[in-house]
Amino acid sequence: MLVEIVKTVVATEVIVAGIKDGGDGAVCVFDGIVRDNTRGRKTLHLDYEAYEEMALEQMRGLAAEAVTRFGVRDVALVHRLGRLFVGETSVLIVVASAHRGAAFDACRWLIDTLKKTVPIWKKEQFVDGVVWADGEPFPAEVALHAGDDVEMLG
């Protein structure tokens, strides 16, 4: 399993080519890229920061859990930090599996879970201002109190 946090361009094509194996029938790729706007506000760039050691450990855990939970053969999970411009890859998820259904499901679960639990944050630089992106509420498994994710806080 390839699990990495990188500071430079994500080598998407190399990673996708490298994961393929004879028993695979499907490779599902999620390539998360920087969009040119948020709610119509024009974006110049994003700055990603992480609690890096914990983020990497969380990502390793997610990749391993995806394999056991969905029965896929292999997973690559790469997140980039630092300043990213429109169109650049911030997160790459590649899932290799004998069958496509499991590959799609694992890929979707990985991005949805990563976004809620891996300690990475982004600052959005717009043409007319800058803001730390609102995160999603933490799910109950990692929140301070069980049920925090369904309460209306603040």
Add this chain to the structure above:
Amino acid sequence: MELPDPATVEAVLEECRVRGAAAPGLMASLAVAVNQEYAKADTPLQDGDEVALLPPVSGGSRSNGVGV
């Protein structure tokens, strides 16, 4: 940070509230990691533990509430 013994994650949060370390809305949205693993409010702490207060995370490629 000096805390009463036995110390818990909640004691750290209370100390932060007393010191006005963050806005109340942010304090309410935090998760906490102890030695780089997610912890609960009643998680006990030992001398030397690394405690991190984590705002809601926003990794990945899309902003909250907006399509991919």
